[in-house]
Amino acid sequence: MSKNRSIRKIMSCPGCCTPISKAESITCSAKACKKIFHLLCTGTSELTTHQKKNWTCPYCQAAAKVGGDNSRTPAKASENVTFRNKPNRPEICSQTNSTLTIDVIRDVIREELNKVKKSMIVELEESLRAMVKHELKGFSESIDCLEKSVLFITEEYDSIKKDLACKTETIQYLRTENNKLIETVRCIGTRLEIMEQHNRSCNLEIQCVPEYKNENIHTLIKQLAQTISCDLNESDVHQYTRIAKSNKNDQRPRSIILKLATPRIRDKFLAAVITYNKNHASEKLNSSHLGFGGVNQPIYVAEHLSPANRALHAAARLKAKKKGYRFVWVKQGKIFMRKDEDSEYIYIKTMELLEKIV
Template sequence: MMSQMEKTMKSLLNSEVRSLKEELKEVKESMSFMNAQYEEVLREQEKSKETIKNLQTENNQMQVKIEDLSSRVNQLEQNARMNNVEIQCLPEKRDENLLSTVTKLANVIDCQLTEENVVKCTRIARMNKDSVRPRSIVVQFSTPRIRDQFLAASIKFNKPKPPQDKLNSSHLGMTCTKTPIFITEHLSATNKALHAAARLKAKQKGFKYVWIRGGRIYMRKTDNSEYIIVKDINSLDKIK
């Protein structure tokens, strides 16, 4: 009986051991499979990282190219306006003769100007449709020299006068409410937005002067400080 029991026990143990070996074999195979899958995931992850890195590099390069092209387009648009001035806040009248108004304005500011010097003058659409300001007038002169003379005459006219006597509608004999009239270089849409941002920054940082010359925007904090050229929004962000 002891011998039979020993055989039976050995048989049971051998059966259990074989079963455990099979299970261990399956576990090892599963672990090997999972390890292989994990290694594959790691390889794919590294490939993805490399792809993302390359895409980021390409994106940065494209961004630089886009900024460069945008700058060139803006410069071309500004160059196309080199003969122009923009007259702002001049009251509108029905059936107005803008050419006559511009020549009369030239006489007021003591600028020698004939109708032949004016290629075109027209009102332009408001950038803000809700604005109640009169539409600006864009005047195209025959040459940049005449444009510069007109601008210089307006600056000379205004410089010695107190704010209430600077160029305004009463100088043109208009009977409407006395309103100031501004004469500036005709800026591209990009430069116009940049000029507005520069004026806002100047107000925030206590800058005394913001002006335009040759389609470029300048700022100066005090009478004795160095001027700053505002090339883009990024240059405004650097102003402390």
């Protein structure tokens, strides 16, 4: 058994750590070495017999170059040794040259690791490239969808902007037209008020005359004219009637509207009333002068005003009472105010002018 192990130890190639036969081996010619190598490991298959006898192994050649011991110089250091795939025979390698075997294994492992590393790097690069390509494809689709959405929104925005500009222009035109119409309506309203007042230029309004079911208004008017000493012919009176109350809750009797022939006759009748009241300050015109019994009720005679002028006259009287104006009167359908006898009169045309009075 010991002899066989010795033989197997001697017949193992230091380069590849595998058994070799004599026919495929070559022996180092150095006396201190005498190591046996595979012909393929040393690349000496083409050498002649004489050359093989004088051949020295790479270890001896390396030792000769540095002039030292060659026991730890690896066979791989020389380009003349070719390493082949080694079988799993760790006992042979350890018995032949342990240092050489560890270095070789280290180099092989390093080479294999480098190969695996390169392979892993390549696979990782391919995987990353595929993953990035897949992600970029998704991003590209999302960007395309976003571009379409932005384009659609832009088109809608442009359409809305154009439509808004058109509507803004229309609104501006309608606003201008509306202002014109407002001014036209105001002008027409003013003219209508003037016409309404003009139609009442011959009318007088007799207020607070007691009202009865079978009354004779014509007789009442004649009695009133006699009381104030105003000559009034039958032809001077065109029409007379009581008018509806503006306020149904008002307890005063309905007013009598007297339409005379001309504004001059109306003014003469009105002047006669004013003169009578001045001359009879203690007993001004009242219901007893018209033949009514009971409590005497004051009777007022004034110009027949249009609804707008009537409201303006009422507001002017309230303003005069509030601000201390003593005189408010109506002449020719126009309303005037005066604070006292020495002050100038104010012509009240509109409510806006009345509000400015202080």
